[in-house]
Amino acid sequence: MSSFCDSFHLKFIICALIMVCVTPSYVNAGAVKLTKDNIEMTLASNELVFINFYAEWCHFSNMLGPVFDEAADKIMEAFPEANKVVMGKVDCDAESSVASRFHISKYPTLKIIRNGVPAKREYRGQRSTEAFVKFITKQLEDPIKEFHQLKDLSNLDDKKRMIIGYFDKKDVPEYQTFRRVAMNLKDDCQFHVGFGDSSQAMHPPGQPIIVFRPDKALSNDEDETYKGSLMNYDELNIWIQEKCVPLVREITFENAEELTEEGLPFLILFHNPDDMTSVKDFKDIVTTTLTDEKQNINFLTADGVKFAHPLHHLGKSISDLPLIAIDSFRHMYLFPNFQDIFTPGKLKEFLQDLYSGKLHREFHYGPETNNKLPQLDGQARHPTAPPESTFKKLAPSKTRYTLLKDEL
Structure with a gap:
């Protein structure tokens, strides 16, 4: 009997060893855990690295984690070749230096690094396994x-x-x-x-x-x-x-959140989609007279039909195009007359009035005269309310890093 048991035991061990050898290991399944010790090598040796920066205490991080891990497994199956793509994850509490390096302030944040260089645009799409796989597959297409x-x-x-x-x-x-x-x-x-x-x-x-x-x-x-x-x-x-990446860019619903997050006020030309002349004129004026302002403001063009809502806030409609406005993320201020951009210094003066607070004061109290608030029938002019910013609503959520499509 003992010999049978010994023989059976030996066969069991051999069988178990064979199973270990032929069964895929799931010890490292899911996204690769990145730390200060391995992140440099990972970024340098792979064409594309897609990173989930998370915090254990964050509800949204905990919701995303299993989905991101599942997508990582599918990506590994689809692209098994070395040095092609890695989906990684960083515990920002445990790896604070890594989180600081990538300026992480909200969780979860999803960043793309191509050939060791962080992309300007973070991932802001749908957060599902299928969406991640589709995104990575698209990123790996020959550009x-x-x-x-x-x-x-x-x-x-x-x-x-x-x-x-x-x-x-x-x-x-x-x-x-x-x-x-x-x-x-x-x-x-x-x-x-x-x-x-x-x-x-x-x-x-x-x-x-x-x-x-x-x-x-x-x-x-x-x-x-x-x-x-x-x-x-x-x-x-x-x-x-x-x-x-020109000085004057086009704002769309797809990139509005990204542009808003840059934190600079918008100087926007709203134009009819068929009107290319005003776009060229605006770009020429900005390029020739306002390049020294690029650290202070974002110069943008916008399809006035698609962005009819901001026009409505300004009391304007598509029939009033083209027109120029500043969105300070507090209020919107209308440039009085589009044709005034051809008057030397006029558009720059409009920007200076924003910086000095003059636009804000005049929207509240009317035109300034001799640096004093105007009087009306012996009384100080009552404050008025300038239109509120509409683009600030497209800024990132305070509780979740990426807006959902239906929030745009």
Whole structure:
């Protein structure tokens, strides 16, 4: 009997060992736990890292955790190759230095790091396993579209800024540098490339070039060729970023939360979607006279049909377009006459009146005369209420980092 038991016991052990060897291990299932000891290597060695910054005591963090872990498992199955993608998580209480480095102040916060560089835009989409998998899959798509004939470039959208590369072949280090930059800035520009015969007429043999093509329908900017080294990632990244992120940007419902979070007041041109002339004029005036104000205010254009609600707050309608207003996140102030932008210094004066508080005082008490509040029939003018800010409502929630779509 004992020999049978011993034999049975030995077979059981062997069977158990075999099961351990062939059964997938779930010890490290879910998102990779990132700490100050492993985060540098993780960021440096992977094309894309998607991080959930959470706090154990946070209700929303606890709700998101299992969903994020499940998505991490699915991503690992879909993209098993090394150095491709990692979904990680950071316990911000245990790893305060890491949280501080990434300026985390709300939980959970979801950040994307491409090739070691944090993306400007954080993840603000739906928080479900399916949405995360779809997002990561989209992020890993090649950011550069290949054209096969030069005439294909004439069919590109002239309302988009784009970077075009002309190369002899793909397997050169210059193209790998170009692709890394494209991965980081694909949300800001379109990227296109031609190889061999499709682009040889545009560059000398063995000397690839990169060209910026502006949004010609919306600006008077001109094409420009990159003069630096295509082997220098930092130099190329800075140049392309300067071209792809203009001084005057368009505000949409998709990026309003992000722009609001930057904390700068908005100087907005509301225009009819078919009116490109006023957009070009506004951009030219801002670019030529207000570049020194870019640290103080966000210069934006807005589709006046889509953003009819702010117009209503200003007492205006689509028939009044184009018009310019400042949203200070407290109140909205209307620039009196759009045509006044062509009067030298007039738009800059409007900004200075915001900084000095004059716009606020005059909305409350009427026009100032000799630096004194005006009198009406011997009495001080009664305060009035300027329109409230409408864009402040698109700022991040105080209790949850990302707004839900139905809150926009």
